[in-house]
Every structure is written in C-alpha cells, then in structure tokens.
C-alpha cells in the first residue's frame with residue numbers, strides 16, 4: 001500500500017506537486033497519468049525517498065521510505081533505466097545490490113530468468129545494452145527483493161510489441177499475487193489494457209482517482225451504437241425523438257443525445273426490431289484528450 005497525504009513539493013515559487021492525496025492499494029495495477037511536467041516523477045521520487053517533500057507525507061506500507069528496515073524487500077522501483085553503471089555486467093549489478101541488502105545470490109538468477117535476460121547476456125557489460133534490455137534489467141532490479149510494492153516510471157519505454165505485452169502480463173500477475181503495482185505511462189492505449197485503477201494529476205494536483213472502467217464510463221460521450229434490419233425507419237425514429245444520428249464506421253447508427261435505455265424503449269414502442277444496442281465507451285485516450293481540451297489542468301507545461 002502507498003499512502004500519499006497532502007504531498008507538496010515546491011521548487012522556488014513553483015509547485016511541482018501541490019497538496020496531493022491518494023492511496024495505491026494492493027491486488028491491482030494502478031496507472032499514474034498526467035501530461036509532461038504534471039509532477040508524476042517528482043511524486044514517485046518522494047515516495048521513494050529520493051526527494052524530500054516541502055510538506056505532507058508519502059508512506060510505503062505505513063512508513064516513510066527512509067524509515068524502512070529493508071527498503072529493497074519492501075518496495076522495488078524503476079525510475080530511469082539508464083541509471084545502471086555501464087562498465088559492469090547485469091549480473092554484477094544485481095549481485096552487488098543483493099549483497100548490499102542481504103538478499104541471497106540465488107535470487108539474481110531467478111530475476112534474470114523472470115525478465116528474460118539469458119545468462120550470456122547477463123554477463124555482458126550493460127553499456128552495450130539496448131533500451132529494451134536496460135528496461136528488463138531495471139525490472140529485474142525492482143523484483144530482486146521480492147517486494148510487496150512496485151513503482152515503475154514508464155516501464156515500457158524502448159520495448160517492442162512483444163516486450164510491451166510481456167510487461168503488461170507481468171504487471172497483472174504481480175498484482176494478482178497481492179502486490180501493490182503503481183506505474184506511469186504516456187502510452188494510454190497500453191495503460192488502458194494494463195491498469196485496473198487510475199490516478200490522474202495535472203499541474204501537481206489530483207484530478208481523478210477512480211477505477212479505470214468507472215473513469216472511462218463517467219467521461220464517455222454517452223453515445224450508443226444501434227443496428228437493426230430497417231435502418232432508414234430506425235434513423236427516422238431516432239431523429240424524431242431528438243437523437244443526433246451518424247453512420248458508424250463499422251455499420252449501424254451512432255446516436256448522441258438519447259440514453260441507451262431510452263433508445264431500446266423507443267424501438268420497442270414503435271415495433272422496430274433491433275439487432276444491436278450498445279453504449280459506446282470512449283477509449284482512455286479519447287477521454288483524456290477531451291478533458292485536455294476542456295481544462296487547462298491537463299495541458300502539458302511547455303512554456304516555463
């Protein structure tokens with residue numbers, strides 16, 4: 001469990017994180033979403049004790065990071081995959097970490113296997129590693145202490161399609177084991193597939209903290225896809241009832257301005273058969289983009 005309470009970080013007059021409160025619970029994948037500069041990395045760094053809050057608290061398993069008796073066994077993190085010392089091998093890097101934290105060396109082989117770095121690759125110097133291999137090594141390091149909490153900043157960076165799918169399944173299985181998994185990603189289609197829950201921030205403030213499905217449903221445009229054997233009659237009926245009707249790319253009518261249930265009842269009252277009646281949910285990306293247009297909080301801070 002991660003508890004962020006009234007967390008604030010100021011750099012001079014600027015608030016990178018501003019009174020942020022949320023809880024990341026075990027047993028599910030929580031996605032952390034916000035435009036560039038929203039304060040995601042700063043928040044993660046404060047949770048991991050790498051930055052000191054100006055005020056407020058960020059606790060992991062009820063304690064501040066600095067007070068954890070065995071940090072690597074409590075929380076694993078991936079912040080910057082390039083942070084690995086290039087002159088050492090992946091194996092030496094992990095073995096050094098394990099030795100420093102009283103983690104048995106056998107665990108190094110286990111995590112290397114888990115992330116798909118074969119023994120020959122693991123003995124090579126990491127400065128020859130591709131971005132994707134660096135990410136795998138970073139994830140191996142995060143898993144080394146078998147921690148109950150995982151914090152990953154952009155874990156799919158540099159990975160190919162197969163690697164992205166691998167991360168998705170890994171995150172889900174870690175959550176299914178009862179771990180707390182907190183990850184940021186700017187790839188929204190990927191986050192939509194991976195995360196069960198969302199924390200959305202803009203300019204250092206909390207904008208949403210909700211289950212993924214609920215977030216998408218409550219911000220979807222309220223469109224319905226409707227299809228039947230008498231399309232023209234159906235369209236006239238929908239228009240007469242005040243619906244805005246357009247042709248859907250996959251066939252059928254896309255209806256705005258009428259609730260899905262009202263459409264079903266309307267068709268039934270007029271004896272018009274329906275073959276499909278589906279509320280059309282937006283994608284996470286569509287919801288996010290619509291919000292970005294509606295509120296300045298979502299805008300990336302480009303001019304500073």
Ligand SMILES: Nc1ncnc2c1ncn2[C@@H]1O[C@H](COP(=O)(O)OP(=O)(O)OP(=O)(O)O)[C@@H](O)[C@H]1O
Nearest residue numbers: 011015016034035036037038039040041042043301
């Ligand atoms: N050390 C620092 N000194 C001054 N300002 C900083 C520092 N670190 C971060 N900031 C500022 O705080 C704000 C939040 O930055 P942060 O990196 O946390 O955002 P982010 O959401 O992680 O964005 P990105 O996805 O681009 O990394 C930005 O405006 C950034 O310029």
